[in-house]
Amino acid sequence: MTSHLRNQLMEGRAVLPRVGSVVQLETQHPAYAVLDPDGSPVESVTPYLRDLALNDNSPATSRSYANDLLRWFRFLWLLNVTWDKATEGEVAVIVGWLRTAPNPQRRRTRPDAPQPGSVNQRTGKRYLKAGYAPATINHALTVVGSFYDFHRDLGNGPLVNPVPVSEARRRALAHRNPAEAVPAFRRSRLRQRVPATQPRAIPDAMWDEFFAAMNHDRDRAAVLLYVSSGARASELLGVTPADVDWPAQIVYVVSKGTKLREPGGRKAGATRGGVLGSGAGAAARTRTREEHWLGEVEGIDSTLTFLRAKQAEAARLVKRPVADLGIPRPRPDSPGT
Incomplete structure (x- = not known):
């Protein structure tokens, strides 16, 4: 039995x-x-x-x-x-x-799930x-x-x-030298072979389409901070206003591994870019004078200029007509579409 x-x-x-x-x-x-x-x-x-x-x-x-x-x-x-x-x-x-x-x-549980x-x-x-x-x-x-x-x-x-x-x-x-690469050895019994995979990435065309779909500078700035810093999502979600060094343009995060407060990226201006969006320009600049961080406006404006240019470029690419190369397209009811 x-x-x-x-x-x-x-x-x-x-x-x-x-x-x-x-x-x-x-x-x-x-x-x-x-x-x-x-x-x-x-x-x-x-x-x-x-x-x-x-x-x-x-x-x-x-x-x-x-x-x-x-x-x-x-x-x-x-x-x-x-x-x-x-x-x-x-x-x-x-x-x-x-x-x-x-x-x-x-x-x-969804019937249409892949x-x-x-x-x-x-x-x-x-x-x-x-x-x-x-x-x-x-x-x-x-x-x-x-x-x-x-x-x-x-x-x-x-x-x-x-x-x-x-x-x-x-x-x-x-007795391995830490400066040397880890040598390859035969796996132990019962150990599984883990395939080597490429780092996750998003194609440029999909990145442009993703940027074009966002309709607020705040969202674009947050995504730009996430992508440029390389920090984990859980680390960025724990960021508070006290973790942003505005003069040095540095965002600090609490590392998942060390639990220490470490620099997460130099895109603090991008996060504040949402405050200085086109819909609240004059009021936001008045606020910068009152809070004594007017000197950051120039750098933030550069960030917003980049974001708007990226959005315009993505919108232009989306509207560009698709060239017909004679390749058969899948039917809407075909699997995987």
């Missing part, structure tokens, strides 16, 4: 019961806990998450690791295997399941597949492996980590 269940799980044909949960605690060390089906904390996970928090990892990292461990323990509970008796066989089961089972977060894994005919980008990504599987292996490394150092659990590791890679990286 257990062998049959393992095969069914590995082929993604068995449902993994969604028992147990991850809950947020009132403490900081740890900030999260994994509960078993009875609602009690999993004793072996709590000290690991506490150690994770004490090593200056963010609460978001603790939550992510807790969810990966909850998935691991769901497999162990279903297979009736205690955590300290787990072997590479159980790890192979969870890898097989992650490779074949559908990802609930990829489920779409098929998972299909290509967007307009942008040329591929939608996410229905299952779990290779990077997600590798992350789960990393979490489970570090969990067993932690307990092995404490003298608990199995002496051999159930998650395979590449000893050649570990030995080479232990």
Whole structure:
């Protein structure tokens, strides 16, 4: 029975019961806990998450690791295997399941939603597949492996980590010069191959069309700040007026990684460009004199001039007639249109 269940799980044909949960605690060390089906904390996970928090990892990292461990323990509970008796066989089961089972977060309810894994005919980008990504599987292996490394150092659990590791890679990286490129090594067993992808980009024509669709200088200035700074969306959404150094034209953001206040870009004038838009010119300039930042107007005007020129150029390109090259066009009712 257990062998049959393992095969069914590995082929993604068995449902993994969604028992147990991850809950947020009132403490900081740890900030999260994994509960078993009875609602009690999993004793072996709590000290690991506490150690994770004490090593200056963010609460978001603790939550992510807790969810990966909850998935691991769901497999162990279903297979009736205690955590300290787990072997590479159980790890192979969870890898097989992650490779074949559908990802609930990829489920779409709209009938006209694009098929998972299909290509967007307009942008040329591929939608996410229905299952779990290779990077997600590798992350789960990393979490489970570090969990067993932690307990092995404490003298608990199995002496051999159930998650395979590449000893050649570990030995080479232990004495690697940080200034040198990371050498290529054969992947460890069960590790997935992560394809090399190009950075996400938007074609120039679509960028011009996007700019032309915005009808407010404030929106264009905000987008220009987002694109030019390279900051994360979550970092820019947390910006307050106190984070803008108007004389130096610098916007400060709180970094997601370091949690420090760091310069995010030199486009503060662009963000204030919305205040000096064409609809409020005279009143806004009076405000600049009252608030003693009139000296920035010249730089902001240059930014607005650039934005308006970009908008005009985009509008001109949109109105330009399309040359007929004799290429058949897809019918409106064809797939992907």
